[in-house]
Amino acid sequence: MDSETTQTIIGGSRRDFMKTLTGATTVSALAGVSIPHVHAAEGISAKQIALVGCGGRGTGAAAQALAVKALPTKLVAMADVFENKLNGSAKGLERKFSRREEDKGKFDVDPENRFIGFDGYKGAMDVLSPGDIVILATPLAFRWVHFKYAIDKGLHVFMEKPLTADAPTSKRMLALAGEADKKNLKVGVGLMVRHCRGRRELWDRIQNGEIGDIIAMRAYRQHGPVASAFSKKKPDDKSELSYQIDRFHSFLWASGGLFNDFYIHQIDETCWMKNAWPVSAVASGGRHYRGIKDGQPDPYGNDYVDQNFDTYNVEYTFDDGTKFFFNGRTMFGCRDDMSSVVHGSKRSAIVSSAGHTPGKVRIFQGQLQPRRGGTVWAYPQPEENPYQLEWDDLVEAIRDDLPFNEVRRGVQASLVSSMGRHAAHTGQEVKLKSFLEHEHEFAPDADKMTLDGEAPVKADADGRYPIPMPGVNKKREY
Secondary structure, X not given: OOHHHHHHHXXXXXXXXXXXXXXXXXXXXXXXXXXXXXXXXXXXXXXXXEEEOOOHHHHHHHHHHOOOOXXXXXXXXXXXXXXXXXXXXXXXXHHHOOOOHHHOXXXXXXXXXXXXXXXHXXXXXXXXXXXXXXXXXXXXXXXXXXXXXXXXXXXXXXXXXXXXXOHHHHHHHHHHHHHHHHOOOOEEEOOHHHHOHHHHHHHHHHHOOOOOOEEEEEEEEEEOOOOOOOOEOOOXXXXXXXXXXXXXXXXXXXXXXXXXXXXXXXXXXXXXHHOOOOOEEEEEEEOOEEEEEOOEEXXXXXXXXXXXXXXXXXXXXXXXXXXXXXXXXXXXXXXXXEEEEEEEOOOEEEEEOOOOOOOOOEEEOOOOOOOOOOEEEEOOOOOOOHHHHHHHHHHHHHHHOOOEEOHHHHHHHHHHHHHHHHHHXXXXXXXXXXXXXXXXXXXXXXXXXXXXXXXXXXXXXXXXOOOOOOOOOOOOOO
């Protein structure tokens, strides 16, 4: 990585930060700008779309891609390593886009354009022509592999977050972002909160000094177990690698664990409000128990074999000394909270109230943020769905040939998330500059994997996988 890119990631002036992360590369991050929805002109040929990774988020992204109004769109190819996931996604999308007359023809995936297996992504992208769009929604370990092929094919890209889980892959993705720019390819990243019009206006108000200087930020994601983050022992009838990919939230190589996959949103949105990335992190966390069995806590080690902690507490520090406190918890029976808050020297603000949408952003007179009263500004309700807005912005950039490449910001958000996770898993203070030089790549041969091949991590004789041991393993997470 060159020194300019490193400086962008570990710090720099506000002007440099904004030049790199907003106006110069990503029109979608222009805070406070309302981009009108423009209906496509009649007679424009449809942009063909391929979906690579047919899980829930990939299926949702495809639905949003087919709902844009700036250009006509058509899904023509799909790929996944699991046939049941592809079939389920296809059935749901076909049903959704057959109800209304104006939607008919948007789902147009012939059986020969449905590809199963590790090389299925090539088949799906080969159906497209240069200038078409591919959705990359597989586990992050394969993001750089698929992105490289998309660039070679001259395709615009929408890729889901997170983008990376370690430093070597982050450097690779940053280099690929430059290659995409050389071909004038537009690339969106699924950190959809950046496209929320309410958060944009809040960002603008914070930059204009309405809450004073930011003195602290805090975010919470506390709820019960999520997705495939907690896993029990592999069934005998499933191969090791297919099991790990199917349960990708359970494995750091595949997803960065639940920390990266779920917590990245609030880490990204709070750093956006600060207009900077933290330069270091200290953290704690641990594995406790999951649920109740026979009236008693069900302890770890009996059934659960994944690599995640149940609790994460991270103190991020910015180069001016400002602190950002993140708290994550995935345990039954505890208080739920999913919010992000910014405290300024004059006022405070809510970035997220209780989830990603609606944000219900507001600015308060003081620091207490009462349920009633004390609000000096609030974004009008109802809000537009940011999952749709991110697609509207991407397709409008393709139509109007506007600069649009969110990969650098997506990598930075992934790196900062990984830094916090690494601090919790090792028990050490981690500086972003040194983390960037860390050599541990979780899945170095992601481009060579086959379903019957070796998995990046192996279970012991009892079917358990290596877990982080803070203070014991100080340099690597496992």
